[in-house]
Amino acid sequence: MSSGVTFVPGFRASGVSCGLKKNGNPDFALVVSDVPAACAGVYTRNVVKGHSLQLCAKHSALGTAQAVAINSGCANACLGQRGADDALKMAQMVAQKVGCPVSQVLTGSTGVIGEPLDMDKIADGVQKAYAALSTQGGEAAAHAIMTTDTLCKQVSAQCTLGGKTVHMGAMAKGSGMIHPNMATMISVITTDANISAETLKVLIKDVADSSYNHICVDGDTSVCDTVVILANALADNEELLPGQEDYQAFVQMLKEQCLKLARMLAGDGEGATKLMEIHVNGAASKQDAKLIAQAISKSPLVKTDLFGEDANWGRILTAAGYSGGCFDPEKVDLYINSIQVCGQGCALAYDEAAVKQTLKKNAVTYRLELNQGTASDFMLGCDLTLDYVKINSDYRT
Amino acid sequence: MSSGVTFVPGFRASGVSCGLKKNGNPDFALVVSDVPAACAGVYTRNVVKGHSLQLCAKHSALGTAQAVAINSGCANACLGQRGADDALKMAQMVAQKVGCPVSQVLTGSTGVIGEPLDMDKIADGVQKAYAALSTQGGEAAAHAIMTTDTLCKQVSAQCTLGGKTVHMGAMAKGSGMIHPNMATMISVITTDANISAETLKVLIKDVADSSYNHICVDGDTSVCDTVVILANALADNEELLPGQEDYQAFVQMLKEQCLKLARMLAGDGEGATKLMEIHVNGAASKQDAKLIAQAISKSPLVKTDLFGEDANWGRILTAAGYSGGCFDPEKVDLYINSIQVCGQGCALAYDEAAVKQTLKKNAVTYRLELNQGTASDFMLGCDLTLDYVKINSDYRT
Numbered sequence: 001m002s003s004g005v006t007f008v009p010g011f012r013a014s015g016v017s018c019g020l021k022k023n024g025n026p027d028f029a030l031v032v033s034d035v036p037a038a039c040a041g042v043y044t045r046n047v048v049k050g051h052s053l054q055l056c057a058k059h060s061a062l063g064t065a066q067a068v069a070i071n072s073g074c075a076n077a078c079l080g081q082r083g084a085d086d087a088l089k090m091a092q093m094v095a096q097k098v099g100c101p102v103s104q105v106l107t108g109s110t111g112v113i114g115e116p117l118d119m120d121k122i123a124d125g126v127q128k129a130y131a132a133l134s135t136q137g138g139e140a141a142a143h144a145i146m147t148t149d150t151l152c153k154q155v156s157a158q159c160t161l162g163g164k165t166v167h168m169g170a171m172a173k174g175s176g177m178i179h180p181n182m183a184t185m186i187s188v189i190t191t192d193a194n195i196s197a198e199t200l201k202v203l204i205k206d207v208a209d210s211s212y213n214h215i216c217v218d219g220d221t222s223v224c225d226t227v228v229i230l231a232n233a234l235a236d237n238e239e240l241l242p243g244q245e246d247y248q249a250f251v252q253m254l255k256e257q258c259l260k261l262a263r264m265l266a267g268d269g270e271g272a273t274k275l276m277e278i279h280v281n282g283a284a285s286k287q288d289a290k291l292i293a294q295a296i297s298k299s300p301l302v303k304t305d306l307f308g309e310d311a312n313w314g315r316i317l318t319a320a321g322y323s324g325g326c327f328d329p330e331k332v333d334l335y336i337n338s339i340q341v342c343g344q345g346c347a348l349a350y351d352e353a354a355v356k357q358t359l360k361k362n363a364v365t366y367r368l369e370l371n372q373g374t375a376s377d378f379m380l381g382c383d384l385t386l387d388y389v390k391i392n393s394d395y396r397t
Numbered sequence: 398m399s400s401g402v403t404f405v406p407g408f409r410a411s412g413v414s415c416g417l418k419k420n421g422n423p424d425f426a427l428v429v430s431d432v433p434a435a436c437a438g439v440y441t442r443n444v445v446k447g448h449s450l451q452l453c454a455k456h457s458a459l460g461t462a463q464a465v466a467i468n469s470g471c472a473n474a475c476l477g478q479r480g481a482d483d484a485l486k487m488a489q490m491v492a493q494k495v496g497c498p499v500s501q502v503l504t505g506s507t508g509v510i511g512e513p514l515d516m517d518k519i520a521d522g523v524q525k526a527y528a529a530l531s532t533q534g535g536e537a538a539a540h541a542i543m544t545t546d547t548l549c550k551q552v553s554a555q556c557t558l559g560g561k562t563v564h565m566g567a568m569a570k571g572s573g574m575i576h577p578n579m580a581t582m583i584s585v586i587t588t589d590a591n592i593s594a595e596t597l598k599v600l601i602k603d604v605a606d607s608s609y610n611h612i613c614v615d616g617d618t619s620v621c622d623t624v625v626i627l628a629n630a631l632a633d634n635e636e637l638l639p640g641q642e643d644y645q646a647f648v649q650m651l652k653e654q655c656l657k658l659a660r661m662l663a664g665d666g667e668g669a670t671k672l673m674e675i676h677v678n679g680a681a682s683k684q685d686a687k688l689i690a691q692a693i694s695k696s697p698l699v700k701t702d703l704f705g706e707d708a709n710w711g712r713i714l715t716a717a718g719y720s721g722g723c724f725d726p727e728k729v730d731l732y733i734n735s736i737q738v739c740g741q742g743c744a745l746a747y748d749e750a751a752v753k754q755t756l757k758k759n760a761v762t763y764r765l766e767l768n769q770g771t772a773s774d775f776m777l778g779c780d781l782t783l784d785y786v787k788i789n790s791d792y793r794t
Contacts, residue, residue: 048718048726048742078711080727080743113711114744218697300615300697300781301789308790314475314510321445329445330477345445346477347511384697386786392698393705393782 004138004154005190007169010034010234014132015144018125020073020111020118026144028125031068031188032098032133037232039065039106040200042208044225051083052076052109053226055091059103063197065230066100068188070108070145071125072173077113086117093123097130108186108226110147110173142171145186148391149173153264155257161246164237166193168253172261174225185265187212187227189258193250194233195240202242203251204229211258216297216381217269218388266380267363271387275363276306278379280320282370288325289370289377295323296366296379303384309359311352313341316366326372333369337361401535401551404566405587407431407631411529412541415522417470417508417515423541425522428465428585429495429530434629436462436503437597439605441622448480449473449506450623452488456500460594462627463497465585467505467542468522469570474510483514490520494527505583505623507544507570539568542583545788546570550661552654558643561634563590565650569658571622582662584609584624586655590647591630592637599639600648601626608655613694613778614666615785663777664760668784672760673703675776677722679767685722686767686774692720693763693776700781706756708749710738713763723769730766734758 006013013031020027041060043053052071059065069090076083091105098105109117132140142154156169174185195203208227240247267275278296283289296302299319305312313334321329334342337358341350358364403410410428417424438457440450449468456462466487473480488502495502506514529537539551553566571582592600605624637644664672675693680686693699696716702709710731718726731739734755738747755761 046715046718047724048714075711078714078726078739078742078744080741112709113715114739116744300785304786304789307786310791312509314472317445317475318443318510321443327444329475342475342511344477345475347475347513384786385790386783388697389701389704389781389783389786392701394707 002136002138003156004142004171005031005169005188006135006138007156008167008190008192010192010232011190012133012135013137013141014129014134015137015140015142016125016128016132018121018128020071020121026140027071027073028129029070029141029144030094030129030133031141031190033066033230033232035232035234036064036066036100036104037230038063038195038197038200039228039230040197040204041106041226041228042205048078050075050077050109051079052087052090052107054084055087056106056108056226056228059106060228062103064104065106066104067094067098068106068108068228068230069094069126070110070186071122072110072145072147074109074111074115074117075113076109076117079114079116082116086119089119090122090126093126097126106228110145110186138169138171145171145173147173148270149268151264151268153261153268155260157253157257159249159253161237161249164235166235166237166250167191168257170257170261172265174265185212185225187261189227189229191229191231192233192235193231193240194235194237195231199241200229200231207254207258210255211262214378214380215262215266216294216379217266262380266382269382270391271385272382273385274306274383276303276381276383277363277365278381279365279367279376280370280378281367281376282372283375284326284373286375286377288327289375291323291325292320292327292368293377293379295319297381300384303381306359306364307383307385309356311336311341311355311359317342320368327370328372331371333371335367337365399533399535400553400566401539401568402428402566402585402587403532403535404553405564405589407589407629408587409530409532410534410538411526411531412534412537412539413522413525413529415518415525417468417518423537424468424470425526426467426538426541427491427526427530428538428587430463430627430629432629432631433461433463433497433501434627435460435592435594435597436625436627437594437601438503438623438625439602445475447472447474447506448476449484449487449504451481452484453503453505453623453625456503457625459500461501462503463501464491464495465503465505465625465627466491466523467507467583468519469507469542469544471506471508471512471514472510473506473514476511476513479513483516486516487519487523490523494523503625507542507583535566535568542568542570544570545667546665548661548665550658550665552657554650554654556646556650558634558646561632563632563634563647564588565654567654567658569662571662582609582622584658586624586626588626588628589630589632590628590637591632591634592628596638597626597628604651604655607652608659611775611777612659612663613691613776614663659777663779666779667788668782669779670782671703671780673700673778673780674760674762675778676762676764676773677767677775678764678773679769680772681723681770683772683774685724686772688720688722689717689724689765690774690776692716694778697781700778703756703761704780704782706753708733708738708752708756714739717765724767725769728768730768732764734762
């Protein structure tokens with residue numbers, strides 16, 4: 001059984017080493033659809049944008065794609081015309097191999113900023129990756145897009161729509177520089193559903209908002225964040241359109257898979273030992289809940305405290321307090337997993353040993369009940385650890 | 398020669414141990430003016446506010462103070478009515494000793510949130526601190542307000558205004574949970590200038606904005622941040638009023654001293670090995686420059702990179718790019734100390750060894766020239782280190 005992007009009929013993929021990564025790990029991934037596919041993407045909102053991403057955004061806006069080529073080990077960013085030229089060359093090489101127009105090739109690059117792509121290595125990567133394309137290649141592709149990820153991240157699912165089986169597969173990478181206000185990291189989603197590029201365009205933004213945009217690893221937003229979806233229509237279902245029951249089922253499947261990937265991404269944050277979920281309920285507005293959840297998820301003090309498996313919950317209230325979200329501090333209840341530690345803004349005499357115990361889990365949920373209204377939001381984050389600092393203080397060396 | 402707050406004639410101070418800190422270090426500071434002094438304060442903008450701070454804000458708003466009492470080891474925050482009662486009791490004990498109205502006692506508490514003040518220990522602290530008051534006690538007081546600070550922080554200066562010598566002294570504490578959008582940390586400023594509480598009220602906000610509010614250690618904003626100034630008028634100068642030349646000279650002295658303390662605070666950020674200065678010039682607006690400088694100063698990726706003495710400057714551009722400040726990425730020049738690493742948004746072929754060398758310094762300046770306009774701003778920060786994580790993952794234990 002094939003996994004990830006090649007779980008879907010009509011897609012082949014591969015992941016190879018072309019020498020961009022000094023350690024020799026796979027660093028070039030290729031995903032190809034047997035037929036031209038409808039496509040859409042969401043991209044970083046950073047003012048600074050990688051060159052490969054800029055080309056990808058331009059091509060995906062046309063609505064049809066047949067290949068996605070992604071290298072790791074180099075971001076191809078902040079290089080002026082040279083960076084733009086290199087991204088285009090990469091797309092041209094892939095187009096020539098696949099036999100499709102260059103505008104149907106989507107490109108991605110992830111790694112260090114400011115260093116130019118070694119185009120000889122890229123040429124080698126395209127050559128090898130094309131030769132290695134396989135209906136079993138999803139996992140290899142997912143490996144080749146990893147940077148500081150410790151786990152390969154892919155999901156797949158299927159459902160029956162109008163009597164036809166519709167498949168979906170996806171891979172994602174990214175563990176540092178992950179924060180909302182962007183699509184987040186690099187993710188490629190494949191499906192054999194019959195759905196138009198116009199419909200996908202609206203849908204993918206909605207899906208990213210409800211999954212990837214709830215992740216915060218370090219509050220930084222990369223210049224290369226990309227989510228693209230390709231739909232090759234080989235399932236032969238009736239075209240999915242908003243309003244249909246089938247469309248809803250498809251959307252739900254897509255959101256669930258992306259949320260699964262989002263949890264994997266947060267839990268595999270650089271150096272992370274724990275997934276941290278923050279749920280803010282009872283807010284007067286969605287915006288209040290969002291600001292509060294985001295501030296807590298970004299707070300280095302909250303994150304280091306979780307690493308220490310310590311219940312210094314004042315830091316959580318402190319972060320809520322400076323978030324810009326409105327609430328009455330004297331109405332807040334705070335729970336660590338199922339244990340309430342603070343009631344109406346005041347310390348409770350909770351069982352310290354029980355809290356210590358619950359903080360040892362791999363996933364910890366902080367839940368704030370603001371008791372102001374009915375709006376809620378959540379964030380997925382992780383702890384801030386010694387390894388995070390180690391990884392990021394000698395990333396280039 | 399007496400230093401810090403007791404550099405100023407008419408002020409006595411002390412710092413003693415009363416057992417609030419488990420390690421027995423000094424944890425109670427008292428500063429007393431021989432005569433009632435004009436006073437003003439700026440306080441945290443956090444929605445959650447410590448109880449001692451709330452009382453301090455209430456009392457300082459009245460414009461006259463004779464004593465400042467600060468304990469470390471316990472924040473007296475998130476404790477409901479009990480916290481408010483305890484802050485008032487602390488002020489009452491001090492008032493009784495000093496012989497002034499309770500409304501002339503300013504209070505501060507810093508440390509862990511959610512644990513109640515041990516009032517027996519506070520009573521002991523007041524007793525001992527009053528007995529120890531001395532015109533040489535500035536340094537002892539500065540020691541007693543420290544939490545995770547590694548250095549005692551105080552400054553002093555004097556100038557001649559209208560033929561009279563005017564003195565100024567100050568102490569500050571705070572190394573984690575420091576970020577603008579607040580007064581920042583705890584700082585007590587004394588002066589013998591003749592200046593009214595009304596004038597001080599406007600001035601202290603301006604001074605905090607131009608010094609303490611440029612510090613970012615971890616982006617968190619404490620619930621206990623406080624800056625208070627006491628002016629006892631013993632210099633016998635003509636009353637300082639905005640518009641006068643003497644007033645300008647006084648303001649300049651005050652700002653310089655507070656900026657000195659701000660640099661000490663940033664350089665002594667929790668676990669910090671380096672002071673990081675960020676200067677953003679040539680912005681279209683002050684707000685753009687501010688957003689960009691703040692985003693860089695907060696970025697864990699920039700901060701860990703500095704710790705590693707690495708020139709992964711793409712992280713600096715990335716942070717600028719998601720800051721919300723407007724700029725054209727293709728016009729940006731970036732300097733690390735005096736070495737330009739990026740020109741018009743593109744990587745330059747700089748001398749890697751020279752950059753490595755300059756990054757070894759105790760203070761590193763990142764300077765962005767946006768080439769968009771004439772506005773500028775700056776931030777004072779520090780690197781994010783293994784020690785930061787160690788300190789904050791077992792702060793309570």
